[in-house]
Amino acid sequence: MAEILQTAQVSKTFGGLAAVSDVDISVNEGEIHCLIGPNGAGKSTLFKLVIGTYLPSGGSISFRGENVTQRRPYERVKRGMSIKMQTPSVFKELPVRQNIHIALQHHIGRAALAREEERLLTLLELAPDATKPAGALSHGQQQWLEIGMALALKPALMLLDEPTAGMSPEETFRTGELIKQLNADGMTMLIVEHDMAFVRQIAQRVTVMHFGKVFARGAIGEILADPRVAEIYLGKTHEH
Amino acid sequence: MFKLLNGPQTLGNGRAFWICFFLVLIIALAYPFFADSYDVGNFAYFLIWVFMALGLCLMWGYGGMLSFGQTFFFGIAGYSYGVLAINLGGGGMTFVALGLAILLAALSALILGYFMIWGRVGGVFFGIVTLSATLVLAFFVGQTAGPEWRVGEARLNGYNGMKGMEPLNIPWFGGESIYFEGSSLYYLAIALILLVYLGLRVLLNSRFGNVIVAIREDPQRAELLGYDVRKYQLITFVIGSALAGLSGALYTSWGQFITPSSIGLPAAAMPIVWVAFSGRGDITATLIGTFLILVAFQTITVHSQQAALILMGAMLLATVMLAPQGFVIGVARSIGRLVKRRGQAPG
Numbered sequence: 001m002a003e004i005l006q007t008a009q010v011s012k013t014f015g016g017l018a019a020v021s022d023v024d025i026s027v028n029e030g031e032i033h034c035l036i037g038p039n040g041a042g043k044s045t046l047f048k049l050v051i052g053t054y055l056p057s058g059g060s061i062s063f064r065g066e067n068v069t070q071r072r073p074y075e076r077v078k079r080g081m082s083i084k085m086q087t088p089s090v091f092k093e094l095p096v097r098q099n100i101h102i103a104l105q106h107h108i109g110r111a112a113l114a115r116e117e118e119r120l121l122t123l124l125e126l127a128p129d130a131t132k133p134a135g136a137l138s139h140g141q142q143q144w145l146e147i148g149m150a151l152a153l154k155p156a157l158m159l160l161d162e163p164t165a166g167m168s169p170e171e172t173f174r175t176g177e178l179i180k181q182l183n184a185d186g187m188t189m190l191i192v193e194h195d196m197a198f199v200r201q202i203a204q205r206v207t208v209m210h211f212g213k214v215f216a217r218g219a220i221g222e223i224l225a226d227p228r229v230a231e232i233y234l235g236k237t238h239e240h
Numbered sequence: 241m242f243k244l245l246n247g248p249q250t251l252g253n254g255r256a257f258w259i260c261f262f263l264v265l266i267i268a269l270a271y272p273f274f275a276d277s278y279d280v281g282n283f284a285y286f287l288i289w290v291f292m293a294l295g296l297c298l299m300w301g302y303g304g305m306l307s308f309g310q311t312f313f314f315g316i317a318g319y320s321y322g323v324l325a326i327n328l329g330g331g332g333m334t335f336v337a338l339g340l341a342i343l344l345a346a347l348s349a350l351i352l353g354y355f356m357i358w359g360r361v362g363g364v365f366f367g368i369v370t371l372s373a374t375l376v377l378a379f380f381v382g383q384t385a386g387p388e389w390r391v392g393e394a395r396l397n398g399y400n401g402m403k404g405m406e407p408l409n410i411p412w413f414g415g416e417s418i419y420f421e422g423s424s425l426y427y428l429a430i431a432l433i434l435l436v437y438l439g440l441r442v443l444l445n446s447r448f449g450n451v452i453v454a455i456r457e458d459p460q461r462a463e464l465l466g467y468d469v470r471k472y473q474l475i476t477f478v479i480g481s482a483l484a485g486l487s488g489a490l491y492t493s494w495g496q497f498i499t500p501s502s503i504g505l506p507a508a509a510m511p512i513v514w515v516a517f518s519g520r521g522d523i524t525a526t527l528i529g530t531f532l533i534l535v536a537f538q539t540i541t542v543h544s545q546q547a548a549l550i551l552m553g554a555m556l557l558a559t560v561m562l563a564p565q566g567f568v569i570g571v572a573r574s575i576g577r578l579v580k581r582r583g584q585a586p587g
Contacts, residue, residue, distance in 0.1 A: 053460065077466035089464075091457035098248055102454045105447050106466050153466060 004029045004157050004188050005050065010059035012045055019045040021212045022059065027157065032179065032189045034199045034220075037209035038232055043192045044086055046209070047161050050190070051083045052076045064156065082155030086162050086192075088142035090149065092135030096126050099134050099145055103152035116152070123178075124148045139166040144175070151182070158182070160191045164198055176201040196233075200224070208232070245438065247445025249302065249453060251522045251572055256579075268430055272423040281422045286534040287429035288490045291436060293514045293530040294523055295483030301520030302444060303476040304456030309352070309370030310484040310511045312377050315503035317345040317485030318492040319381065319396070322405045325493075327392040330406035331417060338408060338489050345485025346478050353477040357470050362459075371508065378504035401499030408493045425494060432490075433527070436483065440523050443479075452476050484511075506549070513556045519566025529568040 005027040012020040020042040027033045035043050048054040050061060052073040060069045068076050091099050100117050108116055121127040124144045129137060134145055143163060150158060163179070164172040172195065179202050183189055193199050199206065199220070206223040208216040210232050216223060223229055246253035252261075272280045292310050299305045324337035352373060355361075361369055385398025396402050408420040408428070420428050443449055451472050454462040463469045492498045501507065518529020533555070540548040563570045 051464065053464075072463070072468075073460075074463045074466050074468050077464060083464055085461075085464075089458055089461045091454050091461065093457055094453065095248065098450065102450045102462075103465050105450060149461075149465065 002029050003027065004064060005190065006062045007046070007050065008060050008062070010046070010049055010061060011057045012042075012049055012054055013057045018212050020049065020056075023209070023212075023214055025207050025214065025217075027188060027190050028205075029156075029188055030183070030186060032183050032191065032202050032204045034203040034206045035190065035192045035209060036194070036196070036199060036206060036223075037215065040211075041209040041215075042212035043209050044161055045212075047083070047159055047190075047192055051081060051159060077153065077155075080156035081159065082150040082153040082157070083159040084143075084146045084150045084161060084163055086165065088139065088146050090134040090137075090142055090145050093133055095131050096134050096137065096145060097121065097130040100148055100152060103149040107153065120148050120152060140168065140171045143167060144171075147175070147178070155187070157188045157190065160189065162192055162194060164193070164195060172198055173201070196224075244442040244445040247441075247449070249444040249449045250441050250524065251569070251576075252524050265434070269427075272426060277422055280426050282538065284422070284426035284429050285494060286531055286538070287426070287433055288487055288494055289514075289534055290433055290487075290527060290530050291490075292484040292487035292511050293518070293526050294436060294440060295480035295487075296511045296515045297518075297520055297523050297526040298440060298444075298483070299476055299480035300515060301522070301526070302449065302456060303452045303473060303480075304459075305473065305477060306364075306367045306512075307370045307477070307480065308367045308508050308512070309374050309481065311503045311508040312352075312370065312374040313345040313349055313481040313484040314488035314491070314507075315374075315377050315381065315498070315500075316348050316488065317341040318488035318498040318502065319402060320344045321489040321492045322402045322498055323391045323394040325405035326394040330409060331411050332409075334406055334408045334493065335410065337405075338493070341489040342482055342485045345488065346482040349478045349481030350474070353474045353481070357473045357477070371505075374503060374508045375505065378500045381503065382500040399500055401497045402492075403497040405492060405496055407496055408490075420493065429490070432486070436486075437523065437527060444523065448472070448475075510552070513552050515566075517555050517559045517567055519569025519572075521565060522569055522572075525566055525568040525572060529566065532568075 003026045007023055007025050009022045009024060010020060011018065011022055023042075023046060025035075035046065037043055045054065049056050052068070052071055052075075056069060060067055062068065063076065063079060063081065066079065068079065091102065097117060100120050101113070104113055104116055104120075118127070121130055124147070126141065126145060126148070129141065134142065137145060143166065147160070147163060150160075160179070164175050167175060176198055179189060179191070191202070203220045206218065206220050207214060208223060208229050215232065216226055216229055271283065292314055296307060296310050299307050318341070320341035321337050324340055325334050328337055352370075356366060356369055381396060382399050384396035385400065387395065389396045389398070394402060394404070408425075409417045412418050418424060451462065451467050454465070454467070455469050455472055459469050488498075491502065514530040514533050515526055517533060519525035537548050537552065540551060559567060
């Protein structure tokens with residue numbers, strides 16, 4: 001399968017702290033790739049490097065065969081990336097419908113816009129709350145709304161940073177099913193997640209990060225069977 | 241395009257609003273027929289300032305950029321109109337001077353805005369930089385009293401102010417000219433306000449308007465939806481500042497003079513008070529509120545200028561404490577709720 005995203009020796013330091021060190025990851029077209037690891041492993045920093053809100057201290061990032069290392073976030077989005085942040089990042093004072101509208105208007109003509117708006121609101125089960133300010137939604141609904149805004153861009157690669165944080169088990173399961181459905185429709189996903197049950201539900205390939213480096217990688221079955229991975233989650237393995 | 245006159249970014253989208261709008265417009269057009277010419281001239285003077293407030297409302301209320309620089313651009317355009325009108329001669333050239341003066345204000349905004357926005361100056365620092373630019377211009381113009389400070393025939397004249405320019409006028413049949421003073425200036429101001437107000441409504445309810453409110457809410461999220469936030473902020477800043485320029489050029493034409501005091505600190509604070517009191521989140525509220533404050537300010541100034549300034553300060557304080565969204569917006573929303581409740585009442 002062709003690679004859609006590739007990072008080569010990507011690093012990010014903040015003062016003397018190396019949050020991400022020489023990370024090589026590749027995401028294949030059409031897969032659900034999960035990025036896991038304990039707190040402080042550098043997963044979210046790597047996401048920010050991929051989308052461009054941080055510029056790397058070293059290394060390079062290629063997307064669809066193009067070096068995008070120095071590109072601004074909006075340029076990466078225009079090339080087919082889309083992201084859902086860790087904490088819900090929606091336009092809280094604006095109505096739910098307008099949030100979706102703003103995401104859609106970028107690439108959809110006026111005629112198709114209303115139809116697509118309705119489709120997304122229905123898919124996300126937000127149609128009854130369409131006129132409410134986004135800030136009045138529950139945490140889980142805000143997460144879904146942001147996923148909807150990211151989806152509205154019809155990305156080739158969707159980045160989801162802890163998409164189920166703060167969701168109930170039922171909402172988490174439904175989110176997993178939604179992700180699998182989107183993937184079945186051809187969307188590539190790179191997902192940061194803590195919840196191993198959720199990772200088991202959706203992941204095809206997994207990269208494990210620890211102390212800013214790639215600790216292990218492989219198919220979901222291999223990773224789950226790796227005793228070292230279980231150990232770092234229990235805090236027994238320390239690499240210095 | 242007419243569809244965009246109504247939309248999520250503007251209060252007052254219903255039939256009742258537009259009926260009221262046309263009634264107010266008819267009253268405004270008829271006003272000079274039954275009012276004293278002195279009052280009509282005064283009203284024209286009040287209307288001149290409204291453009292500056294609408295520009296700030298666009299930048300601050302919709303775009304989230306609190307600019308203290310409205311009088312900077314007011315001054316640039318005001319002085320430019322004076323210099324150009326004196327040097328180009330009178331007649332129809334005064335309108336060329338008006339256009340060029342606004343263009344110069346917009347160009348200044350483009351340069352200043354580019355350095356601020358591309359230099360990631362945001363939040364409170366945006367206000368500090370624009371205020372600094374305003375104060376520098378005020379001090380600079382203030383020290384131009386010497387005869388060496390002239391552009392062609394136009395002397396800047398320091399704190400005494402520049403004078404001697406013709407008001408806006410156009411040549412008419414029989415060698416006469418129509419001077420835009422009193423009633424004619426009033427009608428010109430009404431026409432321009434109508435144009436700017438409706439134009440802003442269309443702009444705000446368009447795709448562009450959606451993006452600038454999104455940037456106000458969360459610039460990073462807006463960028464992550466594929467929008468070049470800097471470009472939208474710069475365009476907003478230029479439009480808002482050019483409207484301050486329109487006020488400045490019209491002001492110089494109205495009074496046939498301009499002084500540094502119309503740029504300095506007390507003047508720079510005024511648009512903030514008008515827009516905050518009116519409600520920065522809506523252009524209709526800003527339009528109404530600014531006009532009402534100017535009328536009140538002028539009325540009190542007749543008795544005591546100090547009292548009027550204290551009133552402005554008290555109004556800003558009261559707004560911040562009691563109605564952070566603005567008093568006019570607060571009243572409008574209360575009326576809206578009341579009408580809705582009556583509409584829903586059984587029987």
